[in-house]
Amino acid sequence: MNPVSVLLVDDEQGFLDAMSKRLGKRGLKVRMAPSGRQALAMLDQEPADVVVLDQKMPDLDGLATLTLIKERHPAVRVIMLTGHATVDSAISGIAMGAFDYLVKPCDLDTLLDQIYASLGRK
Amino acid sequence: MREADQLMAPYYRMLARKIALAIVLVAFVPYALTFILFYSSYNESIRSQVISALTGVVEGHKRAIDDFLDERVANLKNASNLLFPGRLANPEEIRQTLASLREAYGAFVDLGFINGQGRHEAYAGPYGLEKADYSQSVWFKEVMAQGTYVSDVFHGYREVPHFVAAVKLGEGRRDYVLRATIDSARFSSLVEGVRLGLTGEAFIVNRQGLYQTQARRGGQLLGFSGLDLPQAFSGVRVLEGVQRQGREVVLAETWLKGGDWLLVCQQDMADAFSPLYSARKLAVLISLIAFLLLVFITAVLTRHMVGRIAVTDREKELLNEQIIQSGKLASLGELAAGVAHEINNPVAIMVEEAGWLLDLMQEESQLFAASGNRDEYLRALGQIETQGRRCKEITTKLLGFARRTDAPRQPTQINDVVAEVAGLVERPARYVNVLMTLDLQTDLPLVEASPSELQQVLMNLVNNAVDALEKTGGEVVVATRRLPEGQVEISVSDNGPGITESVLPRVFDPFFTTKPVGKGTGLGLSICYGIVDKLGGRIEVRSAPNQGATFLVRLPAASGQTSRAASAGAAPTSGEGGNEPGKRVVGR
Missing domain, CATH: 3.30.565.10 (Histidine kinase-like ATPase, C-terminal domain)
Known part of the structure; x- marks a missing residue:
């Protein structure tokens, strides 16, 4: 089975570094994008199975990026991730096609579970 | 009203004073103006009534008295015309003439025919004046000069007031005088009978200020009246507020007998104006009661009103404070949400880095197995993860509480x-x-x-x-x-x-x-x-x-x-416990 390819999108470089290493260590193929636009560009070059998308970013925020991803790559699973917890944005994110919504800092195992769950794997 | 009392700060006291003053002025000024207007016109009408009553008496009596005197003089003239000259010197004729005058007019007491030297040619009457010599008398000189003479009143026979009337008769160098003593009771009773109200009376004084008639109050005949005699004037003069015998009086006066006598009609002010005074008393009493009532009601109303205003102000103030407070809370909520987000990111990085270290330690487990500090490393990294999660719980609570929408x-x-x-x-x-x-x-x-x-x-x-x-x-x-x-x-x-x-x-x-x-x-x-x-x-x-x-x-x-x-679905507090601490809402 091909390794699951994940695109981490966050404007916090420190978070991207640590998270990508940890996920990579668990056998996932991880790429990183510091912004929504870059994430879209990278997806255009090479699609990913799952996008882990930060909610609050400068320029293109999480929901806007989510909309564009769902437009261009409907098959890509998106898990929203944020430091900002509101019921409203969670509901709208899921309504717009996100698979799930997690609050930072999240347990790595929880994130892995959600990634696999989104792909229908155990 | 207790709260309102507490709020009776200078501002509210001032407000109450202004409102009360405005109400009292608005209510009372028109009342006072109306009162003054009505009072002055009522005053004027009462005054003119009093004055016209006094003036009427004086005018009527002046005519009557002057007529009386003129008639007596005319009686004498008629008698002399009938008898002069021959029969007047005859005492019998004089007696008969006196008798007929008495019969016709009643007032005549004696009658004398006097020659140019001031001696009686003939006399009839009770005084026994046959030998009297009038040549040096003032009246004789006056009648010789003027032609007629009427004297002041004097006490005559049996203390009955009399006056003397005389006319000059003459032809050429031989002048005579016909003189009569006349009982003044006729016109005295006319004057003394005047009654106006309780104190209104009339009397006559001569030029020396002596009473010529009996004054009802303290005025003996020929007693001194104490009146300030005016200069001659014609018609009737009215004086108000004159002090007489310790009382304030209104009086009307006119000259009689060609300026020899003054006819005075006087009435106490208190009596003459008593309807005015009692009306004034009543009006003042009513006004006073109305004013007090007005002041009382105004005070009560104002107090109530200002109390209400104070309470309303206070409520408004509280509401304002409340609005400011909720504004503060709202901005605090925004701040809290921002802080929570900003803190969660670095905490997430910390937690991930600690996890990464744990991952690495697992990878190099043989290396670390030899280390005596392996357990401490694990414990410390575990602690970082635990405390990071606690931070998240705190921020979650903060967010949950700050959200007031x-x-x-x-x-x-x-x-x-x-x-x-x-x-x-x-x-x-x-x-x-x-x-x-x-x-x-x-x-x-x-x-x-x-x-x-x-x-x-x-x-x-x-x-x-x-x-x-x-x-x-x-x-x-x-x-x-x-x-x-x-x-x-x-x-x-x-x-x-x-x-x-x-x-x-x-x-x-x-x-x-x-x-x-x-x-x-x-x-x-x-x-x-x-x-x-x-x-x-x-x-x-x-x-x-x-x-x-x-x-x-x-x-x-x-x-x-x-x-x-x-x-x-325990959504809002899912951060509490559970083995999925990162999970917030699963809405599927």
Whole structure:
């Protein structure tokens, strides 16, 4: 089975570094994008199975990026991730096609579970 | 009005004074003007009545008296024309003439025929004046010069007042005088009979100011009147406010007898103007009563009005404070949300880095197995993860509490809300020796409510309970239970001093507070009431002095919700416990 390819999108470089290493260590193929636009560009070059998308970013925020991803790559699973917890944005994110919504800092195992769950794997 | 009294600051006192003054002026000035107008016209009409009465008397009597005197002189002239010259020297003729004059006019007392040397040629009468010599008398000289003469009044025969009238008869160098003494009782009685009101009277004085008639009050005939005699004038003169015999009088006077006598009609001012004075007294009394009544009513009204204004102002102030307070809370909420987000990111990085270290340690487990500090490394990294998660819990609570918008209702597990509030209050309560105890019923039905609003209700109730125990310490019990009627009941009880009977009915009133000024807004319980009411529930209080207080909140259970669904959808507090700490809402 091909390794699951994940695109981490966050404007916090420190978070991207640590998270990508940890996920990579668990056998996932991880790429990183510091912004929504870059994430879209990278997806255009090479699609990913799952996008882990930060909610609050400068320029293109999480929901806007989510909309564009769902437009261009409907098959890509998106898990929203944020430091900002509101019921409203969670509901709208899921309504717009996100698979799930997690609050930072999240347990790595929880994130892995959600990634696999989104792909229908155990 | 007690509160209003407290608010009777200088500003309100000034306001009250201005309002009262305005009301009194507006009400009283037109009244006073009307009063003055009516009074002055009434005064004028009374005055003219009095004056015309006096003037009428004086004019009428002047004519009568002058006519009387003129007639007597004319009588003498007629007699002399009939008898002169031959028969007048005859005493018998004189006696007969006197008798006929008496018969015709009554007033004649004696009659004498006097020659140019002032001696009687003939005399008839009771005085025995046959030998009298008048050549040096003032009256004789005057009658010789003027042709006629009428004397002042004098006491004559038997103390009856008389006067003398004389006419000169003459032809060429032989002049004679016909002289008569006349009883003045006729015109005296005319004058003395005048009566106006209680004190109005008339009298005559001569040029020396001596009474020529009897004055009713203190005026003996020929006594000195004390009148200030005026210069000659024609017609009638009226004087008001003249001091006479210690009284203030109004008098009308006119000259008689060609300026020899003054006819005076006088009346006391108090008597003449008595209708005016009594009307004035009554009017002043009525005005005084009306004024006092007006002042009293104005004072009461103003006080009431300003009290209301003060209360309204105070309420407005409180409302303003409340608005400012909620503004502050709103900005605090935004700040809290921002801070929570900013903190969660670095904390997430910390936690991930610690996890990464753990990953690496696992990879190099042989290397670390040799190290004596392996367990410490693991413990320290585990601690970083644990504390990071705690940070997240704190920020989640902060966010949950800061969100004050009218969050949509959702099936809510009240036990979770209670636990969250208790978690926030527990520690500060312990500082004042208040123990928080929770008695939560398991498998409690959900209620359809906004969690943040329920938080607010519970927070207010619990804080009030803790405040009640602040001085003494004690226990606050928060209990939940399911009621048979498909309701959920939350009770918040304390064992503090309780609420007195007088205060009890008012605890839910807006702005009612027993806390010191500046401490409570008096809104907490009314907000609770509003929220619970909106949710279709009821809030009530049970308390007695020294037996603590219990607030009961009853909310309708959400229909079709089971307790299992509750744990799956325990949305607002999902950060509490559980083995999926990062999970927030799973809405699928």
